[in-house]
Amino acid sequence: MAVTEKDAGTEALKRGARRTALLSPRYAGVGALILVIIVLQFFFTNNFHYDVAIKIGLSAIVCVGLNLLIGYAGQISLGHAGFFGLGAYSSAILTDSYGWPPLASLFAGLVLVGVLSFVLARPILRLKGHYLAMATLGMGIIISIVLNQEVDLTGGPDGMPVPAFSLFGWSPNSEPAWYWLVSGVLVVTVWLSLNLIDSSIGRALRAVHGSEVAAETVGVDTTRYKVLIFVVSALFASLAGSLFAHYTGFLTPVVAEFFTSIQFVIMVVFGGMASVFGSVVGAAVLTALPEFLTVLHDYEHLVFGLLLMLTMIFMSKGLLPSLIILIRRRLP
Amino acid sequence: MLAEFLQFLFSGITVGAIYALVALGFSIIYNASHVINFAQGEFVMIGGMATVFMMAGGLPLPAAMLVAVAIAVCAGLALERFAVGQSRGASVVTLIIITIGASIFLRGLASVVWDRNFHTLPSFSGDEPIRLAGATLTPQSLWVLGVTLVVAVLLFWFFTRTLMGKAMLATAHNRLAAQLVGINTRFVLMLSFGLAAALGAIGGILITPIAPTYFEGGVMLGLKGFSAAIVGGLGHGLGAIVGGLIVGIAEAMGAGYISSAYKDAFAFVLILLVLFFMPSGLFGVRGTERV
Amino acid sequence: MTMKISRRGLALGVAAAAVLGFASAGAKAETIKVGSFLAVTGPAAFLGDPEKKTLELYVEKINKDGGILGKQVELIVYDVQHVADKARTAAKRLIEQDKVDFIIGGSTTGTTMAVVPLVEKAEIPFISLGGASVIVQPVKKWVFKTPHTDRMAVEKVYTDMKKEGISKVGLIAGSGGFDKSCLKNAKDLAGPHGMDIVASETYGKGDTDMTPQLTKIKSANPQGVLFCGFGAPAVTVTKNYRQLGIAAPLYHNHGSGSKKFVQGAGKAAEGVRLPAAALLVADQLPGADPQRQPALDYQAAYRERYGEDISTFGGHALDALMLMKAAMEKAGTTDKAKVRAELETTKNFIGVDGIFNMTTEDHMGLDLASFKMVEVRNGDWKFLY
Incomplete structure (x- = not known):
């Protein structure tokens, strides 16, 4: 957000260099992620554990996409819960009220969000910094107001049921099944994102993050790339939203609320901007943390806020990048 | 017809004045630090809640108000001293997340130190409405408008006539240059957070007799204040006030003439339209990007 | 290579920590x-x-x-x-x-x-x-x-309205689930109870002034107005209602069944009617009423x-x-x-x-x-x- 031009340029270059060094073993990162997914599951003793893990996965899908936009292209969005909500409600409404198959509904959601984000992207991405934040915020709020007010369509704030998901006859009807499904989608998302970053598009994006004017001067069509990433991140959010709707089986407009958007951004920044795996870590920590903090009862939110502040003060680059720097320093 | 219009307008400017006070807080902190302080709404809440609990503790209203503003200022200074100020060199987005953490923390603190109920204050000069061409206005609305006006004038005087105010503007314009001419930019930063917190708290105190406050009561006001600051042009004093009035009046007119269910959406559509045509808000200056 | 290990180690560490924390405290018997x-x-x-x-x-x-x-x-x-x-x-x-x-x-x-x-x-x-x-x-x-159910609350209000000779009703409601559900019932039940909804307005989250909505309701000339909601807006709506000098009686739904509302709205609350559980008026119930004692x-x-x-x-x-x-x-x-x-x-x-x-x-x-x-x-x- 409002990245001040000057320092951001060198900062991004430095970060870019560091990142290529870190992520060059792209396979290793994805391999590690798959390993964690497999190993983690042995520690789960009940569906509650699976539930938290599934929610982590769904948030991570959104955050990986959002990080492409925030961390790599340097464009803030405070409205991605709107896309998440549109995906979720497309699936819910089309399957529940119109009897569409879940997969078709999911794709319908993707088409809707894709078209909407594409149409909105150009005027919105002309804005910079906090003004862009405001525009995306407004867009998200408008979507959530519509979902909240159109009671006949969405059930309003009391919510609506969502039929079970099915994929070519297979239906994930248990938490473990959902865990594998969501994990699979997450791995694919991460893989796609890593490839995108390493492509010429990724390099152009980093140039945009550094300095748009400079990028334009050397012939990068900055708008095109910004629009592309905006749409991609919106599609990830929509996809996660559709899965979320089917998984929870019951949907309320809270999913599209302003605060949900803020939560996604917090996860991205907390985990580490411009770090794909950082987003996964951010989503994991911030989804699981409140479950631990319940033991604090009335002090739950107070401590959560404090922990968030402290982490960002002492690890201002985000959890994962800061830890990596720390570990690197320790190792020869 | 005119009476109705006037009634919508009165509502719009009263609410808009509160948004303006919150927006001024956003702009002052933005000028000093380029940070959007998402805890601005919590200052509003602290202003209202602290006054309520000071009064419950036996203080008369004016004293309670002063103490409440002081508490909010302390919170603002602490936010700068222990959080934002500790993160020199962190990216702006990181700083914003810190302020979001602070807002969650302050809400949690308020719910523990005070409670989770809603509270109200007595109107400063009674509830007998004033009639004007068929519309009505409460004396409290006049207080809101009057105090906002006085605050605006004082701020204008401060920023254009005093050395400290000029130093703050200079820092906003170019921090390095300000440092070079001997301005203590660290102090400017502290002062901005204190000032913004005081403005928020004043807004909170003024609105509580009209709309009760509770520990999460600052969230929406903060959001609307942010919108107002953006529409007016971030960092621009007059812009913040005009922005506040625009958002307030848009909501009231939207509720009155279009649809009350979609009045907030209407206000946001209006904001988006303004930004599409004026990408730096109404009064903001479009900066050229340096390479 | 070092990176790979550390990343994996880190992830495993996180996993281990997660599992430790999640492990349920041994259930106390009995x-x-x-x-x-x-x-x-x-x-x-x-x-x-x-x-x-x-x-x-x-x-x-x-x-x-x-x-x-x-x-x-x-x-x-x-x-x-x-x-x-x-x-x-x-x-x-x-x-x-x-x-x-x-x-x-x-x-x-x-x-x-x-x-x-x-x-x-x-x-x-x-x-x-x-x-x-x-x-x-x-x-x-x-x-x-x-x-x-909120349906019962609305029925109770409509019954009282009918008794007072009211048939033209204005509605004002918030945007939350409780509010909207009440609003829906108020609309659905209007027909069966012979009520005519002449105005229906909504306010948003965190709103601090509802005079525009109430002005519209006022101009529709209802004989009675029902408020659907709870919490702080109940106070604001009531104060605004008096400010505008609307003569029609104001009803609230059971969401306002808290002393907080009466204290918050002060004089403006006078005359507001609402359906409430017996516990609010336990001390006024006849001595023989079985609900009196538990509520007290x-x-x-x-x-x-x-x-x-x-x-x-x-x-x-x-x-x-x-x-x-x-x-x-x-x-x-x-x-x-x-x-x-x-x-x-x-x-x-x-x-x-x-x-x-x-x-x-x-x-x-x-x-x-x-x-x-x-x-x-x-x-x-x-x-x-």
């Missing part, structure tokens, strides 16, 4: 576990806060008096705000990890409906504190509720502990807890199926919300008589009928 998920914070905190306080207070009392069936009661409360998927996670935690015997909760309709499939599948008796009738209609085997006791205990007045919502939680206690005692066991069966056959249970008579068709068991019509007079509730 306690009855009651799980609850409530909107303790967030926009519905006005409901969840008194519910939580009430549950904590009365679980303590029950334990002091020897518990249920000689066992101590352990209460586990999770704050889920008004968020449906948090409610689901909390319910899974209660069912699978905490292994509770009984669930009370869901301050809102949305959070309740989100967990209904889970409790049905897990076969755990569940008493909801949500308002809408959809919770128990159609009947779900394991789901009960204690609050009167509740009021006194709550005041003593928390220094504030009771609200309708805390009462729902109290009734839920006591219904559970009664069912367990009658069943003589905490066996879920037996407790459920006892709950379903509850007869003449005197709660603070009213007298419960459950059947296989009715999992709420309150009738319209349990709502009392009250009016605000001289800064207090006045029992009308």
Whole structure:
């Protein structure tokens, strides 16, 4: 957000260099992620554990996409819960009220969000910094107001049921099944994102993050790339939203609320901007943390806020990048 | 017809004045630090809640108000001293997340130190409405408008006539240059957070007799204040006030003439339209990007 | 290479930490576990806060008096705000990890409906504190509720309006679930009750002034106005209503059944009518009224502990807890199926919300008589009928 031009340029270059060094073993990162997914599951003793893990996965899908936009292209969005909500409600409404198959509904959601984000992207991405934040915020709020007010369509704030998901006859009807499904989608998302970053598009994006004017001067069509990433991140959010709707089986407009958007951004920044795996870590920590903090009862939110502040003060680059720097320093 | 219009307008400017006070807080902190302080709404809440609990503790209203503003200022200074100020060199987005953490923390603190109920204050000069061409206005609305006006004038005087105010503007314009001419930019930063917190708290105190406050009561006001600051042009004093009035009046007119269910959406559509045509808000200056 | 290891090590570390933290504390033997998920914070905190306080207070009392069936009661409360998927996670935690015997909760309709499939599948008796009738209609085997439905509240208001000769009604409602559900019922029931809705307006979250909406309602010349909502906006709407000098009587729904509303709105609240549970006017009920004493006791205990007045919502939680206690005692066991069966056959249970008579068709068991019509007079509730 409002990245001040000057320092951001060198900062991004430095970060870019560091990142290529870190992520060059792209396979290793994805391999590690798959390993964690497999190993983690042995520690789960009940569906509650699976539930938290599934929610982590769904948030991570959104955050990986959002990080492409925030961390790599340097464009803030405070409205991605709107896309998440549109995906979720497309699936819910089309399957529940119109009897569409879940997969078709999911794709319908993707088409809707894709078209909407594409149409909105150009005027919105002309804005910079906090003004862009405001525009995306407004867009998200408008979507959530519509979902909240159109009671006949969405059930309003009391919510609506969502039929079970099915994929070519297979239906994930248990938490473990959902865990594998969501994990699979997450791995694919991460893989796609890593490839995108390493492509010429990724390099152009980093140039945009550094300095748009400079990028334009050397012939990068900055708008095109910004629009592309905006749409991609919106599609990830929509996809996660559709899965979320089917998984929870019951949907309320809270999913599209302003605060949900803020939560996604917090996860991205907390985990580490411009770090794909950082987003996964951010989503994991911030989804699981409140479950631990319940033991604090009335002090739950107070401590959560404090922990968030402290982490960002002492690890201002985000959890994962800061830890990596720390570990690197320790190792020869 | 005119009476109705006037009634919508009165509502719009009263609410808009509160948004303006919150927006001024956003702009002052933005000028000093380029940070959007998402805890601005919590200052509003602290202003209202602290006054309520000071009064419950036996203080008369004016004293309670002063103490409440002081508490909010302390919170603002602490936010700068222990959080934002500790993160020199962190990216702006990181700083914003810190302020979001602070807002969650302050809400949690308020719910523990005070409670989770809603509270109200007595109107400063009674509830007998004033009639004007068929519309009505409460004396409290006049207080809101009057105090906002006085605050605006004082701020204008401060920023254009005093050395400290000029130093703050200079820092906003170019921090390095300000440092070079001997301005203590660290102090400017502290002062901005204190000032913004005081403005928020004043807004909170003024609105509580009209709309009760509770520990999460600052969230929406903060959001609307942010919108107002953006529409007016971030960092621009007059812009913040005009922005506040625009958002307030848009909501009231939207509720009155279009649809009350979609009045907030209407206000946001209006904001988006303004930004599409004026990408730096109404009064903001479009900066050229340096390479 | 070093990086790879550290990253993997890190992830495993996180995983290990997660598992350590998640490992449930060994269940203490011989306690009855009651799980609850409530909107303790967030926009519905006005409901969840008194519910939580009430549950904590009365679980303590029950334990002091020897518990249920000689066992101590352990209460586990999770704050889920008004968020449906948090409610689901909390319910899974209660069912699978905490292994509770009984669930009370869901301050809102949305959070309740989100967990209904889970409790049905897990076969755990569940008493909801949500308002809408959809919770128990159609009947779900394991789901009960204690609050009167919002439909009943509207019916009560319309009955009173008819008595006052009102047939043209204006509506003003908030944007939350509670508000919208009331609004929907008000529209649906208007026809059958011979009411004509002449204006229907909405206010948004965090709004601080509702005069534009009320101005529109005023210009539609209603004979009576119904407010659907709760919390801080109830005060603002009432004050604005008086400011505009609208002559038509103002009705609130049962969401305003809290002394906080009367104190907050002050003089503006005078003359406001609303349907409320008997507990609000317990001291004015005739001495023979069976609801009088339990409600008075509740009021006194709550005041003593928390220094504030009771609200309708805390009462729902109290009734839920006591219904559970009664069912367990009658069943003589905490066996879920037996407790459920006892709950379903509850007869003449005197709660603070009213007298419960459950059947296989009715999992709420309150009738319209349990709502009392009250009016605000001289800064207090006045029992009308």
